[in-house]
Amino acid sequence: MAELSRGGKQKETPKVVILDYGSGNLRSAERAVARTGVDVTVTSDLEAAAAADGLVVPGVGAYAACMAGIEQLGAxxxxxxxxxxxxxxxxxxxxxxxxxxxxxxxGVETKGLGLLPGSVTKLAAERIPHMGWNTVEVPDGSRLLGGLAADTRFYFVHSYAAQDLDVLAQAGAKVTTASHDLPFAAVVETGALSAAQFHPEKSADAGYTLLSNWVATLR
Known part of the structure; x- marks a missing residue:
């Protein structure tokens, strides 16, 4: 498929791969990303993942299990x-x-991909998991959350998060925070790498806006 550029010429519709490594809400993520107008493929094909204009890495469940899936696939x-x-x-x-x-x-530490600094640890909150809608604190210049109101809510389901915000800031990452008794990283943006702790595919129009903003970086 193709679309018209501003100059009237056709350009290819961005291609997005949702990585299938045995974990994640793959079909709901597929539907949510497809709503933005891109070509979406759910696949474990690493060549397709490498070649795509955008790659989505989903994940649900345990950290160690997700890393095991990534390692088994070689992703x-x-x-x-x-x-x-x-x-x-x-x-x-x-x-x-x-x-x-x-x-x-x-109490068990599992090595991650090391693309963002710091460790993911259990939320220091009275009620675990953190489940439901919550607002976020968006920093100036966020590409993913541009155009959203300050009281916009996203849907979270998690018991662990990146909570060492100083380490991320020192690395130059743009960090959007949310709080569940204490603050944690809800969105991280650094270079070509973006990440959301909440589920955009479950976050209605707010999630659609985030995904649309991300897709806009592929064009």
């Missing part, structure tokens, strides 16, 4: 090479968490 180097080459990657939920150096669950 880690592909994700890292895309980021190094400036080719957009979007991590969602645990797909965001595995981008960090490590994750700690039940």
């Amino acid at each position: 880690g180097p592909v994700i890292a090479e895309r980021v190094a080459a400036g080719k957009p990657v979007l991590g969602i939920c645990v797909g965001m968490q595995i981008l960090f150096d490590s994750g700690v669950e039940h």
Whole structure:
């Protein structure tokens, strides 16, 4: 498929791959991304993942299980090479968490992809999991959350998060925070790498806006 550019010439519709490594709400993510008008493929084909205009890394469940799936598929180097080459990657939920150096669950530390600094740890909150709609604190200049009102809510389901915000700031990442008793990283943007702790595919129009903003970076 193709669309018209501003000059009247046809240009190819961006191609997005949703990485199938055995974890994630693949079909709901597929529908949500397809709503933005791009060509979407759900696949475990690493060549397709490397070549796509945009790559979505979903994830639900345990950090260690998701990393095991990534390692079994051999997807880690592909994700890292895309980021190094400036080719957009979007991590969602645990797909965001595995981008960090490590994750700690039940006292066990699992090595992550090391594309974001710091560790993912259990939320220091009275009620776990953090489930439901919550607002976020958006920093100036956020591409993913541009155009959204300050009281916009997103849908979260998680018990772990990246909570060392200073480490991310020192690395130059743009961090959107949310709070569940204490603040944590809800969105991280750095170069070609973007990540959301909440589920855009479950966040109605707000999620659609975020995905549309991400897709706009592919054009």
